[in-house]
Amino acid sequence: MADRVVRRIPEPTVVRLPVYQRALLTLSTCGVQTVSSAELAEAAGVNAAKVRKDLSHLGTYGTPGTGYDVSFLLGQVRRELGLDREWQVVIVGMGNLGHALARSQTFATQNFRAAALFDIDPGKIGEEVAGLPVRHVCELAKVVGGISRSIGVIASPASAAQDVCNRLVEAGTVAILNFAPAILAVPPSVQLRQVDFSVELQVLAFYVAHPEVTPEPQDAPLSGL
Amino acid sequence: MADRVVRRIPEPTVVRLPVYQRALLTLSTCGVQTVSSAELAEAAGVNAAKVRKDLSHLGTYGTPGTGYDVSFLLGQVRRELGLDREWQVVIVGMGNLGHALARSQTFATQNFRAAALFDIDPGKIGEEVAGLPVRHVCELAKVVGGISRSIGVIASPASAAQDVCNRLVEAGTVAILNFAPAILAVPPSVQLRQVDFSVELQVLAFYVAHPEVTPEPQDAPLSGL
């Protein structure tokens, strides 16, 4: 068949692709050449049927009786995720979280580059983190405006999050990852995702407080316990 | 009706409850007495039907024609989340991320307490963060074993995550929040949730690389742009 036209990939699948990607990377590094859906499922913490259905959305890359070629599949998954090009990540808010993100291994192993760091505290301006100078947010528009394919990361206090978000959008950022506990408004053309420590703790508290209604046991890898 | 018996609450609803909780807290602080589902929806970044359906899982707390009593509903949501009791949070891995988490506002405003901090680096032991001493992971079993209702937070490198996880489980932690990019095995009695910076960036990259298959525009609050 010619290149698939407008295959839509379910969001849950999209979220699992990075997990497969990491598992495949590990397998590849270990010199493993082939994986079955069952093995990949084990490594990714899901079930085999899900792996096969997920991968079938990308194309027909497996071989019946054998499985998937690790490095070939890895390449396909990375291409699908858009990791065959480089992404520029700009981080706003250089508190402990911003430092942690700037030094993340993600920048070493994936096609993401820390491109610019910002803060509003004059005391932090000029400090160097991960080889990059911390700039004042005033410079954000100027600096980020010249960067293409930039992803903004908000690591500021919640009170400043919408302002930071507006500056990022204004500067042409194509996607935003928000770590601040705030609901942000963005134009539909900008992708937005949320990571919230407090929400996660509360969800855990809920399930511990309601042992009778545990969610799906979540296909876990073999526990050695 | 008598106390609801074993109402099961859908996981997506559970994840939204903390968001409603925060919105209600803000409204309450501002002195607002009543909210409609539409207003709460706006504040939480979802749609009104979802708010009503979600809240209906907790009980019949609204008044037709009027809406919901803010402080009453806040109390119900907090009780449902298990926030009417105090939770002890232990953090393992005191790099920048661990520092950020230990100093999180969550501990100031919710019923979570930072109870103990651990690292494996001798150079960090004894350092004081957020009023707590950093201890060596060797002490984890001893220290955490004596804490009830403890939630473990893994902020270590991925390579150490499963070991840390095992120690936490061994020590009787009831839930674990994992920030390391690793798939963890835990017994079914322990709640586990995952937060992964790298996965989030990759998901954003996917959607930017595939503008034609954007996910649901996600009911956003009124954009001022």
Next chain:
DNA sequence: CATTGTGAACGCCTTCACAGCC
């Protein structure tokens, strides 16, 4: 008359199970 609570319809993801292929 504004707003809730909810049954029903809808859409979507997951799981199953097996035909087809190596």
Next chain:
DNA sequence: GGCTGTGAAGGCGTTCACAATG
């Protein structure tokens, strides 16, 4: 024989729309 790809079935959350209510 082992394993993939997938149609079909099943399950579940979201959305709709309206009767009920203060």
